[in-house]
Amino acid sequence: MNPLYPIEWAVAWLMVQFHALLSLFMEADSGLTWALSIVGLTVVVRTLIIPLFVRQIRASRAMQMVSPELQAVQKKYKGKTDPDSRQKMAEETMAIYKDAGASPFSSCLPVLLQMPIFFGLFRVLFNKLPQAAAGEGFGPLTPELARSASNSTFFGDVTIADSFLNSGDGGITTKIVAGIIIAAMCAVTFFTQKELTMKNMPKAALEGPMASTQKMMLYMLPFIYVITGPGMPIGVLIYWLTTNVWTFAQQYIVIRATPTPGSDAEKDRQERINDKRAKKGLEPLDFTPPKKVSEPDPEPERQIRVQPSAKNTGGKKLSDEEKLQRAREARAKAAEERRAAQEAAGETPSAPQKGSSALDKGAKKKRKK
Template sequence: MDDQNKNLILATALSFLVILVWFVLFPPPEPSTQAEDTTISATEGETVQTPKAVGPAEGGGSAPVTAEAAPETQAPRVQIDTPRLTGSLSLSGGRIDKLSLKDYRVSLAKDSKIVELLSPVGSQSAYYALYGWAPGAGLKATDVPGPNTLWSLEQGETLGVDSPITLVWDNGNGLTFRRTISVDENYMFTVTQSVENATQAEVGMAPYGILARHGVGEDAELPELKNFFILHEGVIGMTDGTLSEIDYDDVRDFDVHPNERAQAEVFQVKQDGWIGFTDHYWMTTLIPEPGSAFRAAAKYDDRRKIYQTETVLPTLTVPAGESAQVTTRLFAGAKEWETIREYQAEGVLKFIDSIDWGWFFFLTKPIFWLLHNLNQLIGNMGWSIIGLTLIIKAILFPLAFKSYVSMAKMKELQPQMEALKEAAGDDRQKMQQGMMELYKKEKVNPASGCLPILLQIPIFFSLYKVIFVTIELRQAPWFGPFQDLSAPDPTSIMNFFGWMPWAGPEPGSLMATIFIGILPILLGVSMWLQQKLNPAPTDATQAMIFAWMPWVFMFMLGSFASGLVVYWIANNTITFTQQYLIMRSQGYTPDVFGNIKSGFKRTPKTGGK
């Protein structure tokens, strides 16, 4: 490999190193251990912004309305119980405001509580869904059910799969409202709102749905966040095929919308769409029926530190003596690929894009699909990652073969290249011209060895994205101490590399960076051995950088997800084997042991067998 080729590889590696430093300096914080499900009295004076009625076609603006929230202890509740969900809804406003996920726990600890998704007003991080009707012409706000209307349970006892419930409220002036709520075996609620008009006049009103999320923390401005730069957390929506991702900070920076009297961004949906909030692994989404026009909005109440997403459907006109109804859906659960894909197949437009695939979506999507199917076949995510590595290396093998053949030919040309250097002396232009002629004559491409390295970079980051973002990797076990491939290696010299029952250093701490686990050590060794397939560079500075690089990477990657380190170890091992066998088949046997010895002696070798 000539100096130009080595410089390109060195520049690529150093660029990669800079990005790795960023990952180490700004790692994702540990998830908070939130209590499972506690009953706390709601605070009074709660503000909920409910939409004003809009025209039948335009889905126009809305205005905030202040309503007093009924204290939690004063409102009866209806239990929610399915194979995957548990919680309850409040008859005050018919709010779905207590929901936990039975299949997921906060941590791997045996006594860990299940993950809580929604929580009522008054809790530390209130997060809930509510529905209602915005009054049209001729109606007052008190004529329609609002966010604090006390409903009655008309039908059903517990909301579960195949056991819907119906709430009813009579306004006392001839209008009777009902809300039927059902839930499937996963995370999708179906909400049907209806109104019976027993008055002598025609009435109009617009059905709406709201997701409200309160800020927490010292400044009470943001919900609990991972706050990692490769992960989107905040508002997510689909508007007729266009995906919108808005961070909470950006929602706070919205201008005051003229029709909202609040900081808001409004989206006019002509046919298909949805909007909601997304976290690392969980999501809530308001989903009107496919083919429905509606207005979607993202809002921020600066006074009370409340984020909202809402959908407002066109105004329904209900003649005297008749009734009307509208059905929408609410997703509240885990962002499981198979589950979300099924909902997409049922008509939720591009719902799979609610998973944060990132800029390299054209790589992350097929990589995850392949990894998921391997896991379905093998039943172990760790071995599936190794299987994925084998498949990726097989796909890239034609490029790797050309690269290693070219490298072997360049080794054979080493004596002629040395002769050219001696003949050219200090005339670098003459030397470069001579080398170009030699490469052309022998049909050698000196840059071909860099292509597999360059292709590995987007694949590496795409796999990192998949491992970090997808819930299928969350707490996914491999074997022994490696019970969460989305977390850093839990082993360390401090717990004798997992042989002792106590935990190693806290992930992300300085101690964890210094006292690394067995996987980062294997990574460093595999990179070091891969280097020894080639003699050390003749340039002293390059030789020093190349010598330190495996060990620097070893410590830096120690804080990465262990699944990613498993991939890199497997990739290095396969690359070493491929390169050794291919170069040997071309008549050049890499002197691995000789290069190791020369490395210790600090005297670069130039030959092979």
């Protein structure tokens, strides 16, 4: 069983429904009506995946913000090819992704989800439409509607089933229309990548592997369109161009409203805000982030000089009476030493008065004077 059958059936059903709606005020057998039906199909698909697009924007922004940390990890393990270093590098990288809530695969979700729809539309226009026009209907695409889509023309004899390589009755006109659509696809994609995506990246993210990937995508996607576009039916090219324009519009709205901090897009938004305030006579806002106040270095701890403990105390705390007794003994010992010194010098030592110390005698002499 064809795994794309449900998607092909849904694509055909949406085309038929939009064709019925547009036929109310447009010619039913006009190629422009069928072309706009494909545009309507694209709008429905892109509307359904808006939540994924928002997730893609958040993941892309998180990837941009952690780019400096990823570069630091790569620099740390630069030149180390042993298994342990490579494993540690992978673990640190995944830890950075986890802490920032970033995922290198989230940005691919909208593209991956659209690929089955893209191939489903390709098979409907390339295979199912001719088969249904030959009498083998395909779900909602009856033989009458299939013949209308196959034979309806615009810009002369161009149909949505023709391609650059298989121009059909349109001839050179089909090739010109296909070439213009492919050129428009390349221009929109290039402008989206360069003027919006790169402008919304902080300066730190404009260097390193991520910036190299963005620059590669800048030229690789248009190259893919040039290689694969000529073999695609005009209807598929219309779908491709419409989804590229939708992507550009979404990116423009999101980046204009909520740019990445530190990017040129954020500076443009700040200038727009101040320009509006100036027109209203208000003072401009200062968007300069406040400088972090560096905390003063802690003063070195002063070394406290610990007095040596008294000897022969046995580690016990002395009472007041014991301290007084020791002070008296020290004064008595000092007085004995002075008398011995006086006798050695041939002087007559003075006897201390009863009940007083040498210090008391000195104090009395001083009062007499």
